[in-house]
Amino acid sequence: MITGAKGMGLLNFADNLAASILCEQPDESGYGCQKCSACLLLKADTHPDLLPVFPEEEGKEIKVDQIRKLVSFSQLQSHYSQRKVIIVSPAESMNNNAANSLLKTLEEPPGSTLIILVSHQPSFLPITIRSRCQKIKISASPRHVTEWLRGKIEPDQIQTVLAAGCGPLFLESNEAQIDEKTEQSPDRLALLKDLENMAFAYQDPVDTAERWSQNEINDTVFWLIKICQDMVRIKSAANSEIKLMNPDMSQRLSKLVEKYNLKEIFRIYDKLFEYHQLISRNSNLKAATMLEDFTIEWVTLSKK
Ligand SMILES: [Zn+2]
Structure with a gap:
């Protein structure tokens, strides 16, 4: 199981x-040679010994x-190579039935x-799956991310990547996703x-939720969580030396x-x-309803 932040x-x-x-x-470092028939x-994308398993949509x-196809593939003889490879991504999007039917093959x-x-969110996978895997976590320090991105994108975009707590390819992967969708990523x-x-x-919570629901729901909730985490950090900090995910928001959040x-x-x-969990599990909850529930709570608590 390979885990790590988005964009890693x-x-x-x-x-x-x-x-x-x-x-x-393979070359000395282990990379594929790019020339052999394999x-x-x-x-x-036609190697018969590789099976990618992605959501159909x-x-x-x-x-x-x-x-089930994966299980029968694993039992077949390999064609070209000594081995066969199966990639399941993102693993957390397996529904319960899917995860259960993978267990036996994972075990033996x-x-x-x-x-x-x-998996970007291994905690959403059943423990029975996680416990059967050898885990490889891929990460990079903010310093490495900054160094790697310097000169490649604008400084304020680097700030966005760091604030998201994501890997250096975060914007690239997001843009690719946004191109396919009609929805915009929220700012x-x-x-x-x-x-x-x-x-x-006194901005209206229902109108706000309605407007937010035009954006990509996953990203909206993602950024709201990041902002909220910083609010917790500020509120619970004993001194002013707090490290925020959004340092540029520090003053405004302190007021909020x-x-x-x-x-x-x-x-x-x-x-x-x-909400984040519901969205990741593809529950049928409507984005607008979810956001409205949030904005009304937000306003109610602030007006008490
Ligand atoms: Zn090769």
Whole structure:
């Protein structure tokens, strides 16, 4: 199981690992040679010994039928190589039935098969899955992320990546996703502005939620959580030496937290985290309803 933050290149790593195993003559560092017939088949996405298992539609579940195919694939003889590779990504999008039907194969994988689970949120996977995997966590310090990105993107974009607590490929992967969707990724400073206006200036929570629901829901909740985490940090800090995910918001957040006590901030945070889990599990909850529930709570608590 390969885990790590978004934008850390987990899937790139899994692909390279698969190439390294299937290539006929990997280079000294273990990378696929890019020339042999196995590498050419991989490049064309037609290698018969590699099975990628992704949700059929972006953001949806991996279904039990897909895992049944995986299980029979693992029992077949390999064609070209000594080994077969299966990549399941993102593993947390397996629904319960799918996860359950993977258990036996994970426990006793046929000798020549490597099953790679890629997950940004391993805590959403059942413990029965997690306990059967060898875990590889991929991470990078903020300093490394900054160094790697310097000169590649604008300084304020680097700040966005760091604030998200994500890997250096975060913006790239987000942009790719946004291109496919019609929804926009929300701007975190615009979200903060709305939170302030609702708490201080009688901005209507229902209208705000309606407007937010035009954006990508996952990203909206993601940034609200990040902002909320910083509010908790500020509210519970004993001194002014706090490290925030959004240091550029420090002054404005300090003003905002005066409206709420710590218990209330945690209540808001719990709510957001619950939404985050519901969204990750592809529950059928409507985005607009969820956001409205949040903005009304936000306004109610601030006006008490
Ligand atoms: Zn090769």
